[in-house]
Amino acid sequence: MTFTLPDGLPPGRSEPPGSAGIWISNELPEDIERLWGLLLEKQEVTELFPLLCWPGSPARSQLAEEDAIHLEAVLAADFVAYRRQRLPFWSNPTPQEVPEGVEPWPHDPGPPFENWPGLAPPVAVAAGIPSPAQAAGRTVARLVHAEWHELKDCRLALVPARRSADLPALLEWSSEAPVSLLCALLRSWEERFGTQVVSACRNSLRVSVARPPQNLRDAEVLACEHLLSTAQSVVDDPPTTFPDYAASLVGRSDWWFWWD
Secondary structure, three states: OOOOOOOOOOOEEEEOOOOOOEEEEOOOOOOHHHHHHHHHHHHHHHOEEEEEEOOOOOOOOOOHHHHHOOHHHHHHHHHHHHHHHHHHHHHOOOOOOOOOOOOOOOOOOOOOOOOOOOOOOOOOOOOOOOOHHHHHHHHHHHHHHOOOOOHHHOEEEEEEOOOHHHHHHHOOOOOOOOHHHHHHHHHHHHHHHOEEEEEEEOOEEEEEEOOOOOOHHHHHHHHHHHHOOOOOOOOOOOOOOHHHHHHHOOOOOEEEEEOO
């Protein structure tokens, strides 16, 4: 795999050394906001996606497992298993025991669906809605301004990829996440909601969203998809009820996932 790097990059190197796998900066660029926008403008020509990641991430080129997943069938089966496992907790309003001095966790009634509801409907492109590239740039800007605690250890990478959704798999991202399933979800979200992966640092993944759901019903269906990603940041940690998590997805322009 070979590619031509765009002009104006900070000092960096190929990873692994001497390969053409990915390019990664030596340090996080101080002007990451400006640089990110320029890289996205050139992405259609360079076929390189910018990504915030940890240094030393190995790269691969084959996505056979990701390509083979039939997403809806997998999610339907996973929803049945997940609901069977969690139903005793959803059905029992008795507060769970917590350590002394800790507020009791709120009762979670779970999703309002007895059966797999299918995929959340797509949000159409319309006037005034940002492009996926614009939404990704805005998410990076928010991370920088908020001084996201993991950002200081991240680097800027340029990854040759067909689509942003494949980045976690192409990097062999080190996480407990089910990466093949996650990338299949990301591909589908990319098509339905204009998402882009902007960071894969440690066990955390940040995704920008150009076209989030605009009503609670669609957000509840989407929240089921988030649950089945197995991320601890969905409902489990911090403890959040399913209705609250679903409501938070209405109009939300970035999603955050993490795994132990």
